[in-house]
Amino acid sequence: MDGYVPGEQPQDGKLIKLNTNENPYACSPKVKAAIGRVCQQGLQKYPDPGATAFRICAADLMREELPGIGPDWILCGNGSDDILTIVTRAFVEGGDLVRFPRPSYVLYETLAAIQGAQCDIVDFEDDWSLGADFTAAKKRLRLAFLANPNSPSGTVISPEKVAEIAAALPCPLLVDEAYVDFSETNCLSLIAENDQVMVSRTLSKSYALAGLRFGFLVAQPHIIRELVKVKDSYNCDALSIAGATAALADRQWFDETRGAILATRTRLIDLLQELGFECVPSHANFVWCRHPHHSAKKLYQDLKTQGILVRYMNYPNYGDGLRITVGTNSQIDAFVKSIRYLFG
Numbered sequence: 240m241d242g243y244v245p246g247e248q249p250q251d252g253k254l255i256k257l258n259t260n261e262n263p264y265a266c267s268p269k270v271k272a273a274i275g276r277v278c279q280q281g282l283q284k285y286p287d288p289g290a291t292a293f294r295i296c297a298a299d300l301m302r303e304e305l306p307g308i309g310p311d312w313i314l315c316g317n318g319s320d321d322i323l324t325i326v327t328r329a330f331v332e333g334g335d336l337v338r339f340p341r342p343s344y345v346l347y348e349t350l351a352a353i354q355g356a357q358c359d360i361v362d363f364e365d366d367w368s369l370g371a372d373f374t375a376a377k378k379r380l381r382l383a384f385l386a387n388p389n390s391p392s393g394t395v396i397s398p399e400k401v402a403e404i405a406a407a408l409p410c411p412l413l414v415d416e417a418y419v420d421f422s423e424t425n426c427l428s429l430i431a432e433n434d435q436v437m438v439s440r441t442l443s444k445s446y447a448l449a450g451l452r453f454g455f456l457v458a459q460p461h462i463i464r465e466l467v468k469v470k471d472s473y474n475c476d477a478l479s480i481a482g483a484t485a486a487l488a489d490r491q492w493f494d495e496t497r498g499a500i501l502a503t504r505t506r507l508i509d510l511l512q513e514l515g516f517e518c519v520p521s522h523a524n525f526v527w528c529r530h531p532h533h534s535a536k537k538l539y540q541d542l543k544t545q546g547i548l549v550r551y552m553n554y555p556n557y558g559d560g561l562r563i564t565v566g567t568n569s570q571i572d573a574f575v576k577s578i579r580y581l582f583g
């Protein structure tokens with residue numbers, strides 16, 4: 240099998256990094272304080288295998304959208320990639336089918352391959368909706384993934400439509416909400432109506448904690464109980480549980496940072512359009528674009544030599560483009576300056 244190839248992660252800090260949708264701002268100072276307290280207490284003991292403190296805090300936060308939610312509706316993971324792995328391991332075995340749209344998050348393909356399963360890939364329609372193929376019954380179809388907002392497009396499918404998709408699908412649906420905090424809608428409420436719906440989230444993007452590794456899944460308690468059997472006992476460490484819990488509790492930091500990113504997203508789209516790029520309207524912290532007269536691959540390479548890293552993606556049946564993470568205003572200024580220079 241082919242392994243998953245993560246986005247480039249240069250460790251020297253010299254490039255302006257707009258390639259893997261990280262948050263450009265430092266996380267809440269409360270995260271560092273919480274991690275410091277754990278270090279002071281010592282790390283000789285195993286962490287809470289259930290990350291209970293986080294689940295209590297997260298359930299409180301989501302109760303307005305999902306009344307009835309308690310900590311037993313939540314499973315924590317070492318990033319949401321760990322959650323996706325746990326769910327795939329639980330539902331899929333050799334010879335099964337895993338369905339997901341294209342272009343979307345490439346890891347779904349690798350997770351299916353690890354299980355020895357086949358991928359049932361459904362191309363998005365031109366307007367980024369999904370056609371009837373996405374809900375068609377097929378023998379041995381065991382799991383469907385839907386990144387919503389989607390990556391690399393940044394588009395969303397409305398919760399009403401996702402509810403219809405989930406009801407029509409003959410298998411569980413994992414709605415991957417890694418970017419949902421930059422969107423206006425989410426699918427949490429669907430979980431109460433349909434136990435086939437699971438929603439995964441991450442603290443990597445909107446909470447600026449990609450380096451900490453913390454994600455979680457929301458699903459009905461009888462589903463969570465089964466998934467717990469599949470996870471590693473201590474998949475979240477003591478530092479990440481404390482840091483993630485503190486991050487969730489700091490609503491002021493969250494609101495301010497989210498507001499800054501949304502404002503810069505609007506600015507980035509305006510600037511890209513001024514430069515002649517065709518941009519897909521984004522509900523995430525990145526923008527997917529193409530230029531009618533400039534090759535995306537060449538732009539990616541030339542930007543890299545200028546010290547700016549963006550994500551070049553090329554998908555069968557769809558083609559290529561650039562995915563630009565919403566950075567700080569000054570990072571976006573530097574990006575635009577480089578593009579102007581390259582365009583001559």
Ligand SMILES: Cc1ncc(COP(=O)(O)O)c(C=O)c1O
Pocket residue numbers: 259260317318319320321344386389390415417440441442443449453454
């Ligand atoms: C659609 C989608 N899902 C999940 C993830 C995984 O995020 P993490 O493992 O950092 O929580 C990413 C990361 O880029 C993503 O783009």
